[in-house]
Amino acid sequence: HKLVAAYGATGQFYTQIKNGAPFQVFLAADDSTPAKLEQEGETVKGSRFTYAIGTLALWSAKEGYVDAQGDVLKTNQYQHLSIANPKAAPYGLAATQVLEKLQLREATKSKIVEGQNITQAYQFVSTGNAELGFVALSQIYKDGKISSGSAWIVPATLHDPIKQDAVILNKGKDSAAAKALVDYLKGPKAAAVIKSFGYEL
Template sequence: MKQWCMLAAGLAICFGAWAGEVQVAVAANFAAPMEKLAPMFARETGHKAVLSFGSTGKFYAQIRHGAPFEVLLAADDETPARLEREGRGGSRFTYAVGRLALWSRQAGFVDAQGEVLKRGRFDRLAIADPRLAPYGAAAIETVRKLGLLEALRPKFVQGENIAQAWQFAATGNAALGFVALSQVYAGGKLKEGSAWIVPASMHAPIRQDAILLDKGKDNAAASALMRYLQGSKARAVIRSFGYET
């Protein structure tokens, strides 16, 4: 018994010495999946992921100005590629392919084909800032393809990121909004309200890339997180929120 206790104590000391932290910048659309993945990552590796959520465009500016992030989970693939070209990171991979949804907290308000946009019987339509948020850019591309951009533009309520766009719709400040499917979908079904899942053909693919930033290149926890996100358990969680992997 004494030998077992000594062994257990020794393992605990080694595990504690090995475990570390990684500072992770997470695109707002990926908040819910990452909040589920972070404790799984901690249990299975002993490392802690310290999460910050926001718009990809703002994270890019912060990283360029020396923010202490070690891993970026972007809402696009262009920003990580730009950071890599600038010599600020590497080891990029696509961790998720996002889906756009037109959503209302009111059941039955949004039909399955998105015809509610053509009827125009609403005052406000929430979108994320298309200059900063890839989901906002996808929303603009969608309404342009529908031939409704000029008709709907006066109704736009613009959030800095997709989290704010969802908040506008969730609080009723906008009758409906273009949001990330992951914000309103979990466990293979819609959480509440009504939605049109925008066909992928309506906009450019929302490929979301991860990049190991320079500040994390010598951090074992950062490398471990990059590996973990490519594993089967993480991919299953990501798909359960409506993403493709």
């Protein structure tokens, strides 16, 4: 089987699926979007499952810029804080919940630069257009450590769980490839890869 992957914001994919995009399997960054598609009859019954639980990180491309407790957020010394669009991207929503919990929503309002999705939020920081930003730990984590820059791994207690669900879509109903991919994702080999990028299972 040959896999062709498309990357983007969960909310945007929802719209594309509703408009007939030829996707067979949907790996979302949340659990509510696949559940909604399931309710709307767009998925193969009983195929939805959680493939990973995402971890949020506050990251800077600069070494030593972000401390291990994330206190850099409170210092207000930065010009730009990058987050993903909270309406379309689950990690963006989690980021706003963290700011709310830390009572920093007002203080950071004028500094926020919003990416369409978590990839763009990461790009703003990696290119230096924002000194720091909330990203998915998986973007900056490899083999059990932060691969570059400096980061605070945000405690899961500061936001709703980022449960990431996968589901077979109606267009993948009779596809052996779609079934094989889902079976693989549920297996130990995939679990090892998923964990190595900082996700929980």
